[in-house]
Amino acid sequence: MIKIVVAGFKGKMGMTATKMVRDHEGFELVGVLDPHAKETNLNELAEFSTVDVPIFNDKETVVKTVKTDVWIDFTIPSVAYENTRFALEQGIRPVVGTTGFSETEVNELVNLSQKQALGGLIAPNFAIGAVLMMQFSAKAAKYFPDVEIIEMHHDNKLDAPSGTAIKTAEMIYAERGEHQQGHPDEKESIPGARGADYHGMKIHSVRLPGLVAHQQVQFGSTGEGLTIRHDSYDRASFMTGVALGCEKVMDLKELVYGLENLL
Numbered sequence: 001m002i003k004i005v006v007a008g009f010k011g012k013m014g015m016t017a018t019k020m021v022r023d024h025e026g027f028e029l030v031g032v033l034d035p036h037a038k039e040t041n042l043n044e045l046a047e048f049s050t051v052d053v054p055i056f057n058d059k060e061t062v063v064k065t066v067k068t069d070v071w072i073d074f075t076i077p078s079v080a081y082e083n084t085r086f087a088l089e090q091g092i093r094p095v096v097g098t099t100g101f102s103e104t105e106v107n108e109l110v111n112l113s114q115k116q117a118l119g120g121l122i123a124p125n126f127a128i129g130a131v132l133m134m135q136f137s138a139k140a141a142k143y144f145p146d147v148e149i150i151e152m153h154h155d156n157k158l159d160a161p162s163g164t165a166i167k168t169a170e171m172i173y174a175e176r177g178e179h180q181q182g183h184p185d186e187k188e189s190i191p192g193a194r195g196a197d198y199h200g201m202k203i204h205s206v207r208l209p210g211l212v213a214h215q216q217v218q219f220g221s222t223g224e225g226l227t228i229r230h231d232s233y234d235r236a237s238f239m240t241g242v243a244l245g246c247e248k249v250m251d252l253k254e255l256v257y258g259l260e261n262l263l
């Protein structure tokens with residue numbers, strides 16, 4: 001059995017992941033973490049009335065109380081780096097969905113995992129369709145270097161652009177390199193009109209109620225266009241990837257960035 005803790009269990013993704021771990025063969029939910037939870041056991045919550053699992057308010061108490069193989073993290077950008085670092089230092093394999101990591105932070109965590117010879121995963125998007133969308137986009141960019149990314153999310157999202165949009169831009173950049181797009185003399189009449197800029201690639205972030213997680217990668221060329229789009233209509237779409245991550249990190253000896261490394 002793989003012993004798993006879920007950090008951020010009261011959030012939208014943390015709750016979905018907690019239920020997945022509870023129901024998944026081969027996984028044992030050994031604890032959940034939320035700094036503001038008043039309950040001390042999951043069985044105090046109606047939907048978990050038969051689940052005897054401790055609720056922790058801080059990460060130090062988790063490691064003092066339960067033996068853990070995997071740390072699932074769906075928290076907030078400002079705490080996820082420290083949580084991931086802490087997990088690795090404690091010999092726990094992180095499976096992190098929280099977005100907002102800088103490139104430097106990811107590199108530091110990879111280095112730490114290598115020193116600890118411990119597997120781990122930071123995946124900006126756990127949906128298999130989203131991974132394919134990123135891979136197809138990188139492939140298309142070789143032939144269609146002019147591209148803009150439009151990511152669309154619910155209006156409770158803290159970070160912009162999304163982790164998926166950044167990862168997509170990184171994968172496209174690795175394929176196409178630096179490229180000047182649009183008119184060289186273009187001017188923004190309202191600042192931000194052309195979106196964020198990643199090595200010449202524009203990224204536009206839409207936040208609206210009703211949306212879950214959607215991204216369109218739009219390519220333009222002479223007389224033709226190509227649009228690659230992925231939609232997550234439900235947070236269940238991420239769970240196959242989270243489960244796969246929890247299984248695969250057990251055999252890895254370092255942390256990897258992106259679910260595509262495990263497929």
Ligand SMILES: NC(=O)C1=CN([C@@H]2O[C@H](COP(=O)(O)OP(=O)(O)OC[C@H]3O[C@@H](n4cnc5c(N)ncnc54)[C@H](OP(=O)(O)O)[C@@H]3O)[C@@H](O)[C@H]2O)C=CC1
Pocket residue numbers: 007008009010011012013014033034035036074075076077079096097098099100123124125126127163238
């Ligand atoms: N990789 C992927 O496939 C996906 C990634 N995400 C990412 O996952 C993250 C969470 O998203 P979502 O569930 O929608 O957000 P929510 O706001 O619903 O959940 C975040 C939760 O984290 C809790 N939290 C805050 N601080 C801590 C802490 N120190 N320790 C433990 N928990 C803490 C919050 O608790 P409180 O409210 O009490 O402060 C809240 O319940 C985001 O970064 C999002 O971008 C989302 C979907 C898919």
Ligand SMILES: O=C(O)C1=N[C@H](C(=O)O)C[C@H](O)C1
Pocket residue numbers: 099124125126153154157161162163164165212213214
């Ligand atoms: O906040 C979200 O909801 C999501 N966040 C991730 C991101 O920033 O890319 C993954 C997915 O898009 C949902």
